[in-house]
Amino acid sequence: MTDANVRIPAAAKDRLAQVAAAEGLSLRSYLSRLADEVLTPAERAERAEQARQQLARWTGYCPSPEEEKALDVELDRRLARGAA
Numbered sequence: 001m002t003d004a005n006v007r008i009p010a011a012a013k014d015r016l017a018q019v020a021a022a023e024g025l026s027l028r029s030y031l032s033r034l035a036d037e038v039l040t041p042a043e044r045a046e047r048a049e050q051a052r053q054q055l056a057r058w059t060g061y062c063p064s065p066e067e068e069k070a071l072d073v074e075l076d077r078r079l080a081r082g083a084a
Contacts, residue, residue: 013027016030016031
C-alpha cells in the first residue's frame with residue numbers, strides 16, 4: 001500500500017491521534033478505517049433513496065417531493081404558532 005501525505009493543522013492531527021489511541025489503533029489504522037466507513041455524498045443519496053423505497057414498500061406511504069415540501073411548510077407553520 002502506498003502512503004500519502006495529508007497536511008492538516010497540528011491540533012487536528014493531535015485530536016485524531018488521541019481518538020485513535022483511545023480505540024487502540026494507530027493514527028494510520030484509524031484513518032484507513034474512517035475512510036472505509038465514511039460515505040460519499042453520492043453514497044448517502046443512494047442509501048436515502050433505498051430507505052425511501054423500503055419505507056414505501058412497508059407502509060405504502062411515499063410522498064412526492066412536492067408533498068414533502070408542503071408538509072415541511074405546514075410543520076414549520078405549526079411550530080411557529082406553538083412557539084408564539
